Amino acid sequence: MFENLGDRLQNALNKIKGYGKITEDNIGEMTREIRLALLEADVNYKVVKEFINNVKEKALGEEVKKSLSPGEMFVKIVKDELVELLGGEKAPLVTDKNPTILMLVGLQGSGKTTTIGKLGNLLRKKYNKKPLFVACDVYRPAAIDQLNQIGKELNIEVYQEGKANPVEISKNAVKYAKENGYDYILIDTAGRLHIDEELMQELVNIKSEVNPHEILLVVDSMVGQDVINVIEGFNSKLPLTGSILTKLDGDTKGGAALSIRHLTNIPIKMIGVSEKLDGLQEFDPERMASRILDMGDILSIVEKAQDVIDEDEAKKSVKKLQSGKFDLEDFLSQLKQVKKLGPLENIIKMLPGAKKMGLNNVNIDPKQMAHVEAIILSMTPKERRHPEIIKASRKIRIAKGCGMKVEDVNKLLNQFDSMKKMMKQISSGKFKMPF
Numbered sequence: 001m002f003e004n005l006g007d008r009l010q011n012a013l014n015k016i017k018g019y020g021k022i023t024e025d026n027i028g029e030m031t032r033e034i035r036l037a038l039l040e041a042d043v044n045y046k047v048v049k050e051f052i053n054n055v056k057e058k059a060l061g062e063e064v065k066k067s068l069s070p071g072e073m074f075v076k077i078v079k080d081e082l083v084e085l086l087g088g089e090k091a092p093l094v095t096d097k098n099p100t101i102l103m104l105v106g107l108q109g110s111g112k113t114t115t116i117g118k119l120g121n122l123l124r125k126k127y128n129k130k131p132l133f134v135a136c137d138v139y140r141p142a143a144i145d146q147l148n149q150i151g152k153e154l155n156i157e158v159y160q161e162g163k164a165n166p167v168e169i170s171k172n173a174v175k176y177a178k179e180n181g182y183d184y185i186l187i188d189t190a191g192r193l194h195i196d197e198e199l200m201q202e203l204v205n206i207k208s209e210v211n212p213h214e215i216l217l218v219v220d221s222m223v224g225q226d227v228i229n230v231i232e233g234f235n236s237k238l239p240l241t242g243s244i245l246t247k248l249d250g251d252t253k254g255g256a257a258l259s260i261r262h263l264t265n266i267p268i269k270m271i272g273v274s275e276k277l278d279g280l281q282e283f284d285p286e287r288m289a290s291r292i293l294d295m296g297d298i299l300s301i302v303e304k305a306q307d308v309i310d311e312d313e314a315k316k317s318v319k320k321l322q323s324g325k326f327d328l329e330d331f332l333s334q335l336k337q338v339k340k341l342g343p344l345e346n347i348i349k350m351l352p353g354a355k356k357m358g359l360n361n362v363n364i365d366p367k368q369m370a371h372v373e374a375i376i377l378s379m380t381p382k383e384r385r386h387p388e389i390i391k392a393s394r395k396i397r398i399a400k401g402c403g404m405k406v407e408d409v410n411k412l413l414n415q416f417d418s419m420k421k422m423m424k425q426i427s428s429g430k431f432k433m434p435f
Contacts, residue, residue, distance in 0.1 A: 006292045008037030042255030086285035091267030094213040106218035108191035111246035117150035118280035131184040134173040135160040195233040214241045221245040227256045231264045242269035328384040378402035
């Protein structure tokens, strides 16, 4: 979502990095470009004005004048202001109540029901919690069916009473959760196409009945500046504790997301980054600012890897690689673990300088990984452990077995051999960088 904004900001900042000293003139030139980039990205004009004034004030301060690298200092100022704009620090979910009651509200079509599923999945996997879904959207056709389907897919129970009174359903659900050892209650409430009195009164009544620890507004980040009006409309009736931005993987300008915290003082707690049920992340202003400015997000990559990759298996593979005993069975095992990380291009985009190196538009065809897997699976266990025995007749048999060509088998074996040689050189300290 922030790619265009990121490109514009990086172009502006790259110019100033080369300046030997910072003057009012070149600061004015840079801030003009930054202002345009933010306005074009649909950031609220009041927010842009304040952002630019803060950057100018700090950039012309004594600290920058004395800095050995004024250009780098200016980049740091822009990044720090971007972090502040996005909320400063992470705003974590309440986790110390038992059970913790989360009430999700929002307009129809914002993605509330799917977000409930993603949130339940995150709480269970990351925090080892036992969540219960509560079906209180009794008006939208198939809303209960949708929640049931998500619950079934995740193996998370859904509390429902059909088309009964949502206030009574939520009250009974809390009682049921306490009796059955659930530590998170996620209430899926009704939405409308626009905020109206009837909808708000029902939400206020549910809030009064169950006293949720968090009231989270689910907002579609693709609606633009109107997102501010939606937040203020709900917050005037309900004490919102945070927002969840959905569809951040979309291709809209994204500037409204940058304006939310500053204009409403409602923290962004979670962001939806894909349609899959594991596509929800905790929002971290520092990491988001780094991504926008192409400074990378290594911590997110590490966390993602920790969630899906078997640590003992990874250590074993590293030892085998270093000793030169790494075989195609080990390679297959690593390939399966890497696939759990999701689309590789999304991981590559989080590397520092990815845009500068032209890696932000890399497309990795998942079929290629499937082809590699098919070739290795077409081998016998002995061939996988001793790839050096794979000669002409074996290559023909392997290629036929997986529906590929002999050239494909050769290519894989050559690449695997090159990788092993390189790893051996690295571990012995003899590897020289090719530049």
